[in-house]
Amino acid sequence: MCAEQLSVYDAIRLRRDVRAEFTGELVDDDTLWRILSAAHRAPSVGNSQPWDFVVVREAATLRRFADHVAGKRVEFRDALPADRAATFDPIKIEGIVESGTGIVVTHDDRRGGPQVLGRASVPETGVYSTVLAIQNLWLAATAEQVGVGWVSFYEPGFLRDLVDLPEGITPIAWLCVGPVHEFQEVPDLERFGWRARRALTDAVHYEKFGG
């Protein structure tokens, strides 16, 4: 299947948060650029495009981040009740080294100048824009048979130092990005019994919340 042809509905259906299915090959530069271009086409409040992407491939950097994340994993595990800890144990939470490519998505809240059209009453729409770009990236990657795993077991300060973020630039996500041999049909957290899916009918209301 040609990447250009995967339908948006299929991409939404097939997309997974990937941890264990990376092939070990690097995503090639042309594919990576198409994926980043898709991210860069996201909507943004006041057309501020407040995102940046730091592509990380140096083995020592990937290893340092993976070690840091492993430590945070232990902290989380040790704070769980025994039954939840047992459910959590087999769940892989990152593929930092295996994917071979990390994309650190960052946010610059000053971008767009002092009057960002649409951000006056809801300032959070700035960072929301950066998050919208991540979903574009994720779906385009899916069309390329490239997996994305969002890692959030980290201290923001550690990640800031790791990739030298200047003052005013906030890390939003570390994405593991690499070719995969398959996408799981059922999301990991469902397969491992961490948390079941919610019915859409419970999430949709009419006219009023709860209506």
Next chain:
Amino acid sequence: MCAEQLSVYDAIRLRRDVRAEFTGELVDDDTLWRILSAAHRAPSVGNSQPWDFVVVREAATLRRFADHVAGKRVEFRDALPADRAATFDPIKIEGIVESGTGIVVTHDDRRGGPQVLGRASVPETGVYSTVLAIQNLWLAATAEQVGVGWVSFYEPGFLRDLVDLPEGITPIAWLCVGPVHEFQEVPDLERFGWRARRALTDAVHYEKFGG
């Protein structure tokens, strides 16, 4: 073109923040449900699925919200320097009544229980999940020839009251949703000279920020 067939890359390219192109017809129920299902398939931290969708169609509610937004527009306009105010004047910022359907996307940060897998170090990943759902919705709508316009000129407290959000449920967005006769090729804020596009090459760095 069948909605099921629009490629993800084309959806990303064609998608616009729509204000002026609504046909005035209502999006039909089946289409609306497909769009909401796409939103509901978004990734979420710890599989928490912390979003809800309030579909608003009562004319009086749409009108009340539109009046509120019109007031916020005037406030923003009056705070601009003269040259920016002149650029802003012709820019339409909402299509609340014309679209006929508002979707209020809300966030419940308590969803997923006391230990949300992946949210311990970066609690904001909760609300980021809800924003990812919005981008799924937006791209699926594009495939359906349905426009989405994200309105952010409002006081969150006003919107809370308008749709009766309970304590602990946060409004994230008002989306105007309706069939469109076309998608603009160039985003409104570029066409009207509000803010030009940034080059992707400026947004991509290697190994370190600025690298």
